[in-house]
Amino acid sequence: METESSANRRVPLLLVAGIRADQVASTAEAVRRDDPAGTALVHHDLREVAQGVVRRLIRHGDAERVEVLELAHGCVSCTLRLDLLPLLRELTAAPDVTRIVVQLDPALEPDTICWALQHVEVDGRPLVTDVRVEAVLTAVDPATWLADATGQDELVERGIGGSPDDERTVAQVAVGQVEFADAVVLLGEAEDRWTQVRTEAVIARLTPTAPRLPSKSRSDLDDLDVSALLARIPGGARRGEIDGPHGRLLRGQPSLDTDAGVSTVLFEERRPFHPERLHEAIDVLLDGVVRTRGRVWVASQPEVALWIESAGGGLGIAHGGPWLASLAPEQWAEVSAERQVRASLSWDDYYGDRMQELVVIAHEANPQDIVHALRHALLTDDELAAGEQVWATYADPFGEWHTDPCGDDPAERSADAAGERGNRS
Numbered sequence: 001m002e003t004e005s006s007a008n009r010r011v012p013l014l015l016v017a018g019i020r021a022d023q024v025a026s027t028a029e030a031v032r033r034d035d036p037a038g039t040a041l042v043h044h045d046l047r048e049v050a051q052g053v054v055r056r057l058i059r060h061g062d063a064e065r066v067e068v069l070e071l072a073h074g075c076v077s078c079t080l081r082l083d084l085l086p087l088l089r090e091l092t093a094a095p096d097v098t099r100i101v102v103q104l105d106p107a108l109e110p111d112t113i114c115w116a117l118q119h120v121e122v123d124g125r126p127l128v129t130d131v132r133v134e135a136v137l138t139a140v141d142p143a144t145w146l147a148d149a150t151g152q153d154e155l156v157e158r159g160i161g162g163s164p165d166d167e168r169t170v171a172q173v174a175v176g177q178v179e180f181a182d183a184v185v186l187l188g189e190a191e192d193r194w195t196q197v198r199t200e201a202v203i204a205r206l207t208p209t210a211p212r213l214p215s216k217s218r219s220d221l222d223d224l225d226v227s228a229l230l231a232r233i234p235g236g237a238r239r240g241e242i243d244g245p246h247g248r249l250l251r252g253q254p255s256l257d258t259d260a261g262v263s264t265v266l267f268e269e270r271r272p273f274h275p276e277r278l279h280e281a282i283d284v285l286l287d288g289v290v291r292t293r294g295r296v297w298v299a300s301q302p303e304v305a306l307w308i309e310s311a312g313g314g315l316g317i318a319h320g321g322p323w324l325a326s327l328a329p330e331q332w333a334e335v336s337a338e339r340q341v342r343a344s345l346s347w348d349d350y351y352g353d354r355m356q357e358l359v360v361i362a363h364e365a366n367p368q369d370i371v372h373a374l375r376h377a378l379l380t381d382d383e384l385a386a387g388e389q390v391w392a393t394y395a396d397p398f399g400e401w402h403t404d405p406c407g408d409d410p411a412e413r414s415a416d417a418a419g420e421r422g423n424r425s
Helices: 004-008 021-033 076-092 110-119 145-149 170-179 193-206 226-231 275-285 329-334 337-345 367-376 381-386 415-424
Strands: 011-017 039-045 053-060 063-070 099-103 131-140 183-187 212-215 263-269 289-296 304-311 314-322 356-362 401-404
Touching: 011 021, 011 076, 011 110, 021 039, 021 099, 021 131, 021 183, 021 226, 039 076, 053 076, 076 099, 076 110, 110 131, 110 170, 131 170, 131 226, 145 170, 145 193, 170 193, 170 289, 170 304, 183 226, 193 289, 193 356, 263 367, 275 289, 275 367, 356 367
Parallel strands: 011 099, 011 131, 039 099, 131 183, 183 212
Antiparallel strands: 039 053, 053 063, 263 356, 289 304, 289 356, 304 314, 314 401
C-alpha cells in the first residue's frame, strides 16, 4: 500500500530512446549499472503488440523478471495506459527504488511518454506527482542514423511499428528521439569521417544543449561514464517539457553557420503566405532537408496558426490553434502567461502576433534557395493591400491537415503523428 511519504516523494525517471533496440538496451543497462541497487529498469517489448502480446522486463538489483502481457487491444497507447503508467506508480511506492530507467521500444518517442506522464491519470492523478524526468537519453549509431533521419522508410517496413496501421516513418521517430534528448550517446563511428562529422552537425542543431558521449564500440558501454554525462546536462535542459505549437522553436541558440554542408535556416516574416504558392513551394522543405518545424499563417485562414513539421521525406501540416490577434480580450485569460509575454514582445499593430516562424535544418539543400522559395510564396504588396475579404476567396489546398508530397505512396504519409503532436499541447 502506498504511504503518504512515498506519495509525496518524486522519484527520478530516466528515459532511454533510440531507433536501434540493441543499442537502447545497452545504454539503458549502462545507466542502471551506475546504481544497480536502487535503480529499477523497465522495458516493454512491442514487437508483437499488434497481436495483443507485450513482453515486459523488470530488472532491479540482482533480480530480473520477464512477463508476457496479453492485452485486449493491441496498441501502444493501451500498453502505456494499462501497464507502464500503473507499473511506474507501483515502483515509486517501493522504498528500495530510488531511480527508474525506462528502456523505450524503438517504436516509442520520448515526448509521447512525457506527455502521458503529465496528462494521463492513474488512480485519479497523473504520474508527475510521483516522478520527475531527470533526463532523456538517446542512443545514436553514427553509421546509420543520418540515412535513417533523411529517408522515407516506414517503421512497419523495418518491423518496428507500433501496429499495422502505424504510418510513421523511421525518419520521424529517429529525428524526434534526438530532438527531445537531454543527452546523446554516440555508439560507434561512421564508416567515413565525412558522414561522422555531418551526423554530429545535424545532432548539434537538433538538440544544441545536449552533451554527447562518444563510444568506439556499438555494443560495449562498459567504458562510458554515465554519471559524468548526466552531470553535463545544463540547468535549462528540457527534461521532459513538452512544447506546444506556440512554444519555443529554438532551444539553446543553435549555430546558424554552415558546418559540413549542414545549416539551420530561420525564416521569419510578418506578411501571410498565399495558400497556393505556399503549396507549390512546399517541396523546398523536403528536398535535402532533415527537419522543419514552425508555425505559419496563410492569408485564407487568418484566425489560426498552421503547424508545420517535417522529417526526412515526409511533412505534415495541422491546425495549431488560434492566433491571439483573433481572440476576444476575455479569452486571453485562457492562454498561458508565457505565450502572452512572448507575443507582447513582438506584437505588431497591424498583424498582432501573426507571423511566419520556421526553423529548417538542411543537409543538402541550399539555404538561400529555401529562403527565396518561401519569400516568393508570401503575398505581394498588391495582394496585401487587397485585404482579408479578397484573401478569403483564395483557393486553399490546406484543410484540417495536409501531407506532402501529395499522393498515395505509403512513404509519403507521415502527417498524422506530426499533426497529433502539434495539436495535443
